[in-house]
Amino acid sequence: MPSAEESTISGWGGLAVPGREVFSEDLVRLSDGAVLSRGLGRAYGDSACPPADAPVVATTVLADRILSFDEETGDLRGEAGLSLRELNRLLLPRKWFTPVTPGTQYVTLGGMVAADIHGKNHHVEGCFGAHVTSLLLRVADGRLVECSPEVESELFWATVGGMGLTGHILEVAFRMRRISSPWIDAESFRVANIDVFMEKLEESAREWPMTMGWIDCRSTGANLGRGILYRGKWADPAEAPVGPPKAKRRIDMPFNLPNWFLNKGTVVAFNETMFRCHIPAKRSGIRHPESFFYPLDKVLHWNRMYGSRGFTQYQCVLPESAGRGSARRFLEHLTKELGGASSFLCVIKDCAEESQGLLSFPMPGISIAMDIAVDDRTQKLVDDLNELVIDMGGRVYLAKDSFTRPEHFRAMEPRLDRFMEVRAKWDPELKLRSAQSVRIFGDPA
Amino acid sequence: MKAAILGGTKGMGRSLARVLAERGDEVFLLGRDPEDLERSAQDLVPRSPQRYLVRHAACDLKRVESFGPALDAAAEALGKLDAVIVTAGLYHGQEELEEDTALALELLQVNFSNTIAFCEEARRRLLAGGGGTLAVFSSVAGDRGRKPVVIYGASKAGLSAYLEGLDHKYRADGLVTLCVKPGFVKTGMTAGLKPPPFAGDPDDVARIVARAIDAKKPLVYAPGIWRFVMLVIKNLPRFVMRKIGF
Numbered sequence: 001m002p003s004a005e006e007s008t009i010s011g012w013g014g015l016a017v018p019g020r021e022v023f024s025e026d027l028v029r030l031s032d033g034a035v036l037s038r039g040l041g042r043a044y045g046d047s048a049c050p051p052a053d054a055p056v057v058a059t060t061v062l063a064d065r066i067l068s069f070d071e072e073t074g075d076l077r078g079e080a081g082l083s084l085r086e087l088n089r090l091l092l093p094r095k096w097f098t099p100v101t102p103g104t105q106y107v108t109l110g111g112m113v114a115a116d117i118h119g120k121n122h123h124v125e126g127c128f129g130a131h132v133t134s135l136l137l138r139v140a141d142g143r144l145v146e147c148s149p150e151v152e153s154e155l156f157w158a159t160v161g162g163m164g165l166t167g168h169i170l171e172v173a174f175r176m177r178r179i180s181s182p183w184i185d186a187e188s189f190r191v192a193n194i195d196v197f198m199e200k201l202e203e204s205a206r207e208w209p210m211t212m213g214w215i216d217c218r219s220t221g222a223n224l225g226r227g228i229l230y231r232g233k234w235a236d237p238a239e240a241p242v243g244p245p246k247a248k249r250r251i252d253m254p255f256n257l258p259n260w261f262l263n264k265g266t267v268v269a270f271n272e273t274m275f276r277c278h279i280p281a282k283r284s285g286i287r288h289p290e291s292f293f294y295p296l297d298k299v300l301h302w303n304r305m306y307g308s309r310g311f312t313q314y315q316c317v318l319p320e321s322a323g324r325g326s327a328r329r330f331l332e333h334l335t336k337e338l339g340g341a342s343s344f345l346c347v348i349k350d351c352a353e354e355s356q357g358l359l360s361f362p363m364p365g366i367s368i369a370m371d372i373a374v375d376d377r378t379q380k381l382v383d384d385l386n387e388l389v390i391d392m393g394g395r396v397y398l399a400k401d402s403f404t405r406p407e408h409f410r411a412m413e414p415r416l417d418r419f420m421e422v423r424a425k426w427d428p429e430l431k432l433r434s435a436q437s438v439r440i441f442g443d444p445a
Numbered sequence: 446m447k448a449a450i451l452g453g454t455k456g457m458g459r460s461l462a463r464v465l466a467e468r469g470d471e472v473f474l475l476g477r478d479p480e481d482l483e484r485s486a487q488d489l490v491p492r493s494p495q496r497y498l499v500r501h502a503a504c505d506l507k508r509v510e511s512f513g514p515a516l517d518a519a520a521e522a523l524g525k526l527d528a529v530i531v532t533a534g535l536y537h538g539q540e541e542l543e544e545d546t547a548l549a550l551e552l553l554q555v556n557f558s559n560t561i562a563f564c565e566e567a568r569r570r571l572l573a574g575g576g577g578t579l580a581v582f583s584s585v586a587g588d589r590g591r592k593p594v595v596i597y598g599a600s601k602a603g604l605s606a607y608l609e610g611l612d613h614k615y616r617a618d619g620l621v622t623l624c625v626k627p628g629f630v631k632t633g634m635t636a637g638l639k640p641p642p643f644a645g646d647p648d649d650v651a652r653i654v655a656r657a658i659d660a661k662k663p664l665v666y667a668p669g670i671w672r673f674v675m676l677v678i679k680n681l682p683r684f685v686m687r688k689i690g691f
Contacts, residue, residue, distance in 0.1 A: 023636035025455050026481075062633050065488035090492060 009057065012303050013044040014310035015374065015402055017435050019055035027063045027080060031138040031168035034058035036434050038164075039108030040083060043115065044313045045402035046435035047163050051445040054433070058168065060110050066090075067171065074176035075133070080110030080169045087176075092289060093244030096176040097234075099131040103347075105294050109172040115399035116161030116360040118351065118367075120210035120232070120293070127355040127362060129160030132174045137167030140427035144170070149356075158422040161357030163398050165432050166423055181240035184210075184292040186232035189282035190275065194225025194328045198366070201350045204231045210292075216271040217334060217346035217370055225331050227348070228278050235286055248290045252300040259307035262373055267343065306373050313400040314385060315369035317351055317362055322392035327366050330388060334370075337384050339377070346370040358419040361397040369400065379403050386412075398436065409440045416441075446658075449519035449526060451475040451504055451563065452533030454485040456632035457582065460651035461532060466493045468655070473519040474501035476533070504563075506533050506555045512566045520570060528578040528658060529567040531560060536634050542596045549596050556600035561607050568611065568620060576619020578658055581608055585626045585666065588675045592690055612663045621661045625654050628671030641691075643670045 008016035021038065024030040031037060038048040038057040050057045060081035067077040074096060078087075084098060085105040091097070102117040111117075116129040125131070134148040135156060145167065147156040159166045187208075191197045197213055204211045208231035215227035296302055303311070318326040327348070347369045351362035361367075372378060382403035389396065395412035396404055410416055420441070423430075430443050438445040446465070453462035453474045466472050466489040474489075476482045482501035489499045500522045504515035520526045535552045542549040564579060571577035586594040587601030605624050612622035629635060630645040645668040657665035666672035678691070 021636075023633055025459075025633050062636075065484055066491055067484060067487050069491040071491070 009049055009055075010310070011041060011043050011045050011047065011049060011402070013312050013374070013402060014303055014306065014308075015045070015312070016310075017046060017049045017055075018052065019050040019057060021057050021059040023059050023062050025062045027058075027060060027168070027170045028138070028144070030058045030060070030063075031170065032142065034168065035432055036164055037080070037110060037168045039081060039111035039114075040106045042104055042107050042111065044311075044400045045398075046439065047115070047399055047401075048111075049435040051433045051435055051438045051443065053445050060108060060169075063170075064108075069176075074178060075173065076176050077134075077171060077173040078109050079171055080108060082109050082172075083107065084109075084112070088289075089247065091176065092182045095179050095182060097179045097182075097289075098128070099125050099175065099177045100128040101293055103294060104297055105290075106297065109174075110164075110169040113160055113169055113172055114162065114164045115397075116355055116357040117399075118349075118362050120212045120230075120349065122362055123205045123211070123350055123352040124209045126353060127161070127357065127360055128174070129157075129355055129357045129360060132160065132172060134171075134173040135159060135169060136171035138170055139167040140429070140431040154422050155426060157356045158358045158419055158426075161355065161360035162419065162423075163359065163434065163436065165434065165437055166426055167432065179234040181235045181237045182244050182289060183235040183240040184232045184287045184289050185235040185239065185285075186230065186287040186292055187282070187284040188228055188230045188278065190278050191227050191229050193219075193223055194331055197225055197227060197229065197348060198324060198327055200229050201348070201366075204229065205350055209233050211350065213348040214274070215331075215346040215348050215368075216275050217331070217338070217343055218268045218271045220335055224335065225328065225348075226275060227346075228275065230292070232287065232292055240286060245288050245290070248288065248298060250298060250300050253302055253304045256304045256308050257306075259309045259373075262306060306371075309374050311371050311373045312378060312382070312402040313369055313371050314382060315361075315367060315397040315400045316385070316389045316394050317365050317367045317397075318389065318392050318394045319363055319365040322365070322394065326392050326394075327368065330368060330385075330392075333388050334385065337381055343370045343372045358415050358422065359398065359413070361395065361399070363395070365394065367397075369397075374402075383408070398440075401436070401440075404440060406440050406442055446470040446527045447473075447523040447525060448528040448530055449473040449475055449516065449523070450530045450532065451506070451515075452531060452582075454478075454481050456532070456634055457627060457630060457647045457650050457654075458530075458532030459485065460647040461530065461654055462489060463492055464648070464651040464655045466497070466499070469494050471495075471497050471523055472499055473523050474499060475504035475515050475519065476501065477503065477505045479503060506535075506559050506563065507551070509559055509562050512563045516566055516570055520574075525574055526567075526571060526577055528580060529564075529571060530579075530658075531563060531581040534560070534582060534584075536597060538638075539593050539595055539597070552597065553600050556597070557603045560604055564607070564611065568615065571620050572615065572618055576621075578621045578623060578661070579608075579611070580623040580625060580654065580658055582625045582627060583608060585628045585671050585675050588626070589679050589686070591678075591686070609663070616663075621663070623654075623657055623662060624664050625650075625657070626664070626666045626671065626675075628666065628668060628674065630667075643668065643674060645671075 007020040009019035010016040035054040063079040063081040386408040452458035486499035502515040502518035584601040586598035608624035650667040653667040
C-alpha cells in the first residue's frame with residue numbers, strides 16, 4: 001500500500017496535494033476522528049482535499065443507501081454517499097427529480113449540501129439547501145447531531161454551503177419534486193452579444209423554470225459575449241415520448257491528453273464551431289434530460305482533456321447592485337486578461353435570492369463560470385478577476401476555487417465572520433479542515 | 446425468484462441484492478448487525494417494482510448455531526426458498542495473517558469450514574423444497590497458490606472444491622450450485638489495496654452473477670476477463686510463479 005507521503009489526491013481540476021482516501025460503508029465509523037469527508041471529488045479545487053498535516057480524507061461513496069422514500073410526498077432520506085446519478089436512474093423514470101441539480105450527476109448528497117449547489121432553475125427554486133429538511137452530522141467532538149431549519153438551525157445553515165467544515169455529513173433528508181414527465185421541453189438559440197444575453201436571460205426567467213447560457217469567451221468587439229441560450233421545462237406528458245428516457249451511453253477519456261492539446265487555436269476553433277453549428281439559429285423540441293442537464297457527463301473523465309497541468313474553474317457572481325453593465329465589464333476585462341490562456345467553456349446564469357446558507361454562493365445577479373488551463377499566469381489572472389469582482393460587490397464559488405487569496409475572499413464575504421463563529425462553537429480546535437480552509441480561512445496546518 | 450442473501454448489506458452483496466430487487470425478485474437479508482440489515486432493507490424497498498417488504502434475520506458466519514434458525518426465518522418469510530446466496534467472507538492481507546495465527550485461523554474457519562456448514566444447512570432446506578440454487582462467492586485467489594494470498598487463497602481453494610463437488614453430486618436432484626469467482630473488485634473490503642489492471646466494479650459483478658444464476662451455471666468469473674487472466678496464471682510454470690509478486 002502506498003504511504004500517505006507518496007500518494008496524492010486532487011479535485012476535479014487535477015491539481016494534486018499529498019493525501020489519500022479511506023472508504024467504508026459505515027460512515028459513523030469512517031468519520032470517527034477524520035478531518036474531512038469527500039464525495040465523488042467533483043469540486044474543482046481543493047475543497048475536498050485534506051490539509052497537509054492530516055493527509056487522509058473519508059470518502060463517503062460506499063455509503064450510498066436510500067434510507068426511506070415516501071412515494072406520496074417525495075420525502076427522501078439517504079446516506080451521504082448516495083449519488084445523484086443513482087437517484088436519477090431509479091426515480092426519474094418514475095417522475096421524481098431532485099428540486100435542484102448541478103451540471104453533473106456525479107455528485108453525492110453530502111456534496112450537494114456542502115457546496116449548497118445551484119442549477120439552471122436557481123431563479124425559481126434557489127439552492128439545494130432550501131429543500132433539505134434534515135441532516136445527520138458527526139461534529140468535531142464526536143457527537144452525532146441531527147439538525148434542520150428548526151433544530152440546531154444555526155449549525156444547519158452553517159453546514160449548508162459550509163464545505164464540510166462544520167461536521168461530517170452522514171445523512172441527508174430532502175423532498176424530491178414531482179415532475180410532469182421525465183423529458184425536457186427545450187429551446188435554444190444563438191445570442192449576438194452580452195447585452196442581448198442579459199436581456200434574454202431576464203426575459204426567459206419569467207416564463208421558463210430552467211435557463212442558462214454558454215458564452216464564447218474568445219469573442220470580442222461587437223460580438224463580445226455571444227453565445228447560445230438554453231431554456232427548458234419538464235415536458236407535458238402529451239408531448240413527451242412514451243416511456244422513460246434510456247440511460248445515455250458514455251465514452252471514457254482513458255488518459256490525460258497532452259498539455260498542448262487545448263491551446264488558443266483549438267479553443268477559438270471550438271468556440272467558433274459551437275456557435276456556428278447551432279443550426280438553425282433557434283431550435284426547440286423535446287430533449288433527453290441527461291443531455292439537457294449534464295452534457296459534459298457524456299465523457300467520463302473529461303477533465304483529462306486539460307492534460308497533466310490541470311485546470312481550474314473561475315466562477316463568480318456579479319450582484320444586481322453592480323448594474324446591468326457588470327457582465328459586459330467583466331467580459332471586457334476577461335478578454336483582455338485572458339491573453340493566451342485557454343478557456344473553452346464559459347457558462348452564464350442569472351441567480352435569484354441568496355440562500356440562508358452562511359457561505360452559500362449565489363446572490364441576486366449574474367453568475368459567470370469558465371474553465372481555465374493552469375499555467376504560471378493563472379494566479380495573476382484569478383487575482384485580477386477577484387479584484388474586479390470585489391469592486392462590484394460579488395463573490396466566488398468555493399466549490400470551484402483553487403487560487404483565491406484569503407484577503408480577497410474576506411473582502412468578498414462579509415458573512416465569513418458569522419460562519420467562523422458558528423464553526424468555532426462546534427469545533428473550537430478547528431479539527432475539521434480542508435486544504436482549502438487552510439489556504440483561504442487561515443486554518444492551522 | 447425468492448432469495449436469501451448472507452452478506453447483502455455490503456460490497457458485492459449489496460450490489461447483488463439491489464440487482465435482484467430491481468428486477469422483481471423477493472429478497473431476504475441475512476447478516477450480523479440488525480441495524481445495518483434494516484437500513485439495507487429500507488434501501489431495497491423503493492427499488493423493487495412490487496415494493497416488496499424486505500425482511501431480515503441475524504446470521505453470523507462466526508456462529509454456526511445461527512445458521513439454521515436464520516435460514517428457517519428466511520424460508521418462513523418468503524414462503525419458500527428458490528435461492529440461497531453467500532457473499533459474506535473475511536479478507537486480511539498475507540502479512541497480517543502471517544503474524545497473527547489466531548486471525549489466520551479465524552479467517553480459515555469463516556471462509557472455509559463455517560461457510561461450508563452454512564451451505565450444508567442451505568442444501569438440506571433447498572433439497573427438501575425440491576431444489577433451487579446455492580450461489581456462493583469464492584474467489585480467483587483459490588485458483589492457484591500465490592504469494593499475496595497464501596492463506597486467504599487456501600480458504601477459497603477449499604471452498605471452490607466443495608462447491609464443485611456439491612454441484613456434481615446434487616444437480617440431478619435439482620440443486621444447482623454456483624461458484625462465483627470474483628477477481629479484484631473495488632469494494633470496502635479491498636479499499637486501501639492498489640487496484641490491479643482489470644479491477645472490477647461491484648455492480649458489474651452483480652449483473653454477471655444474476656445472469657449466471659438464471660443460466661444455472663456451475664461456475665462464473667466476474668468480471669469475465671478474470672477467466673482468461675486466471676487461465677494464464679494457472680498455466681504459468683512454478684519457476685515463474687516463484688519470481689513474480691502477483
